[in-house]
Amino acid sequence: MAQIAKVKFVWRIVDVVVGGIFIYAGAIKALDPVRFASDIDNYKILPWTISVRLAFYLPWLEIFCGIALITRRLCLGGLSILTALVCVFTVATIAAKIRGLDITCGCFGHASKNWNFSTHLGLDLVLFGLVIFLLCACVRNFTASER
Amino acid sequence: MRTRIFAFTLSIFLCAIARAELKWEQTAVELHPTAGDKEAVGHFKYQNTGSQPVRFKSVHTSCGCTVAQSQKEEVPPGEKGEITATFKIGDRTGTQVKNVTVETDDPDHATTVLTLKAVIPQELEINPTFVFWGQGEALKSKSIVVRASKDFPVKQLKVTSSSPDFQTKVEQTGNGQFKIDIQPRETSRAIAAKLLIQPEDSPKVFYATASVTNAPAIQ
Amino acid sequence: MRQALVLAALALLPAIGQAIYFRDKVSWQSPIPASEMVTVAQARAWDGNVIWVDARPDAEFERDHVPDAVPLNEDRWNELLPQFLATWSPEKRVVVYCSSQSCNASREVARRLREEAQLRNVFVLQGGWEEWLKSRK
Numbered sequence: 002m003a004q005i006a007k008v009k010f011v012w013r014i015v016d017v018v019v020g021g022i023f024i025y026a027g028a029i030k031a032l033d034p035v036r037f038a039s040d041i042d043n044y045k046i047l048p049w050t051i052s053v054r055l056a057f058y059l060p061w062l063e064i065f066c067g068i069a070l071i072t073r074r075l076c077l078g079g080l081s082i083l084t085a086l087v088c089v090f091t092v093a094t095i096a097a098k099i100r101g102l103d104i105t106c107g108c109f110g111h112a113s114k115n116w117n118f119s120t121h122l123g124l125d126l127v128l129f130g131l132v133i134f135l136l137c138a139c140v141r142n143f144t145a146s147e148r
Numbered sequence: 149m150r151t152r153i154f155a156f157t158l159s160i161f162l163c164a165i166a167r168a169e170l171k172w173e174q175t176a177v178e179l180h181p182t183a184g185d186k187e188a189v190g191h192f193k194y195q196n197t198g199s200q201p202v203r204f205k206s207v208h209t210s211c212g213c214t215v216a217q218s219q220k221e222e223v224p225p226g227e228k229g230e231i232t233a234t235f236k237i238g239d240r241t242g243t244q245v246k247n248v249t250v251e252t253d254d255p256d257h258a259t260t261v262l263t264l265k266a267v268i269p270q271e272l273e274i275n276p277t278f279v280f281w282g283q284g285e286a287l288k289s290k291s292i293v294v295r296a297s298k299d300f301p302v303k304q305l306k307v308t309s310s311s312p313d314f315q316t317k318v319e320q321t322g323n324g325q326f327k328i329d330i331q332p333r334e335t336s337r338a339i340a341a342k343l344l345i346q347p348e349d350s351p352k353v354f355y356a357t358a359s360v361t362n363a364p365a366i367q
Numbered sequence: 368m369r370q371a372l373v374l375a376a377l378a379l380l381p382a383i384g385q386a387i388y389f390r391d392k393v394s395w396q397s398p399i400p401a402s403e404m405v406t407v408a409q410a411r412a413w414d415g416n417v418i419w420v421d422a423r424p425d426a427e428f429e430r431d432h433v434p435d436a437v438p439l440n441e442d443r444w445n446e447l448l449p450q451f452l453a454t455w456s457p458e459k460r461v462v463v464y465c466s467s468q469s470c471n472a473s474r475e476v477a478r479r480l481r482e483e484a485q486l487r488n489v490f491v492l493q494g495g496w497e498e499w500l501k502s503r504k
Contacts, residue, residue: 034385053395057386062378069374078370211471212424213442239444278452278484342449357449357484363456 012138019131020070023083027063034060044093045100059086070135080136087132091125098122169198170223170254176263181237183269183300183352190233190264192248196223203253207231210247213238214264218250233264243267271300272354274345281335281360289317289331292356294345296324304348311341314358330358338362403477405490407502410462418454422465422476423496433464433499439476452484464492464499 030037038056042049062082069079177190196202202223207216216233223229233248248262272294279290296302305326307316317329332339340359346352410417419436421428428438437454439447455461461480465473473491480486492498 031381031385034389050395054386057389058378058382061382061385062375065374065378069370075370075374078368078372078374081371082374212427236442238440238442239446240441274483276483276485277448278486280452280457282457340449340453355445355449357452359452361456363458 012135015131016073016076016135017071019128019135020067022128023063023067023070025067027060027067029060030056031060031064044097046093046096062086077136077139080132080139084129084132084136087125087129091122091129094121094125169196170194170202170252170257170260171197172260172262175260176265177233178265178267179235180267181269183271186237188235188237188264188266190235190262191230192233192262193228193230194223195228196225198254199225201225205251205253207248207250209233210249213240214246214248216248216262231262233262235264235266237266237268241268241270269297269299271297271350271352272302272345272347273297274354274356277356279330279356279358281332282364283335283338283360283362284364285335285360287331287335289329290358292328292330292343293321294326294328294354296326296347298324300347300350302326302347302350306346306348308344308346309341309358310344311339313339314341314343316343328356332358332360335360403474403489403491404493405462406493407498410460410490410492411502413460413462416459418451418459418461420451420461420463420473420476420480421496422463422472427466427496433496436464439463440472441475441479444479448484455486457487459488461486461489462492463489464495466496 034056037060038049038053041047041052041056047055063086066079066083066086069075070083171194173193173195175192177192179188179190181188204218204221204223207218209216214233214235216231218231219229220227231248231250233246235244235246237244244266246264246266248264250260250262251258252260275293275295277292279292281290294305301324305318305320305328307318307328309316309330313333315331315333319327319329321327328343328345330343338360340357343356343358345354345356410419419433420439421432421436422440423432423438424440424442425438428436428440432438437447437451439451461477463473463477463480465471465476473495477489477491480489494501
């Protein structure tokens with residue numbers, strides 16, 4: 002029992018840390034949506050009219066998903082969205098690198114402007130791994146509670 | 149037969165471990181030229197720590213204002229040397245960063261970029277350096293603010309106009325700051341003047357420009 | 368799925384609020400153009416309303432330059448700036464160029480014209496002197 006409690010406690014810490022990371026990442030981008038819009042535009046995947054609207058929406062989506070994770074309310078939905086977001090960011094970062102584009106943004110908006118490609122990709126992959134783990138754990142708990 | 153195999157293996161081994169390697173003492177140099185310096189010189193020292201000589205294929209700079217020279221074309225093993233980068237300051241201001249790209253025949257470090265950063269001291273900050281009136285514009289004076297750097301305190305400022313068509317008045321506004329009011333005698337024709345701004349007790353002269361342009365005033 | 372939709376809808380509220388707040392500060396239809404760069408074709412289209420500024424070292428200017436270009440480089444900024452300003456007027460567009468050898472020079476000269484002399488309509492020629500030469504052929 003003590004062992005289970007310990008494991009649950011560790012997962013709780015991971016929940017809070019990952020949730021906190023996404024709240025921070027979202028807040029950084031929400032503070033300067035205009036700059037974030039040009040960062041999205043730098044990937045040259047979406048037209049500007051969509052990039053600029055996403056720049057206002059995505060940071061808030063990240064923040065709410067981070068809160069969902071920490072409060073454990075709607076966490077399955079939150080983790081699904083975060084998994085999709087990290088996946089898309091990672092693929093876009095790799096695609097930009099292959100196309101030789103000079104991008105400055107990964108998950109952390111302009112706070113990460115001095116990071117190189119390896120750092121961006123590394124962090125994206127670590128975050129992806131963490132959200133996948135949390136998602137699987139959450140799905141297991143969710144299906145167990147449904148039964 | 150065995151001896152031949154041994155000799156062959158040994159020669160392969162020796163070729164593998166024999167290599168050139170140029171080690172740089174530093175690849176970034178920061179210089180602080182004093183006011184009045186015409187050039188800033190950076191020295192990039194190196195040593196060949198390998199067992200093969202290193203040959204410089206090319207040394208070129210990122211701009212025409214910097215000239216880089218290598219002391220030697222080929223560096224024998226164990227030898228030291230340096231690349232000298234001379235940056236012509238001219239009338240440049242602020243922090244200037246210039247790169248020197250060095251290409252060698254060392255396959256592990258074929259290209260090295262050396263960075264020369266020169267922090268040029270700015271005694272006076274003049275803002276703006278250009279004031280103008282359109283033709284027919286109201287005869288109102290315009291101001292230029294001059295701020296003395298903390299490292300170069302200025303008590304008094306002397307301003308001279310190269311043309312009597314412009315009148316100037318200097319006012320000390322405190323904290324090492326001065327305001328220069330400039331007014332043209334007329335705005336009905338195109339006239340221009342170079343304003344010479346000289347801190348008291350300093351031979352250095354700074355410049356601003358005033359003019360009445362050909363075009364009418366923009367409303 | 369339902370949870371994700373709820374979160375997506377919740378995030379929409381502050382996003383719309385922020386977009387309304389920023390509505391006048393953002394270009395919704397097209398990205399802010401890299402306002403400093405201009406192509407040879409664009410600069411030529413401005414025709415008589417352009418002052419060409421050559422930011423290269425003196426020797427390169429002497430060898431060849433854009434017709435009617437004014438030399439203005441950082442080696443002799445204090446001496447050359449008044450000469451350039453004598454040809455300038457507010458309705459003109461300034462196009463600064465340099466060569467690939469000194470490719471940062473045009474940006475620096477343009478920056479100083481905007482910040483120190485507070486001139487508007489200062490542009491940098493994309494591709495520099497080499498691009499001009501190509502267009503001449």
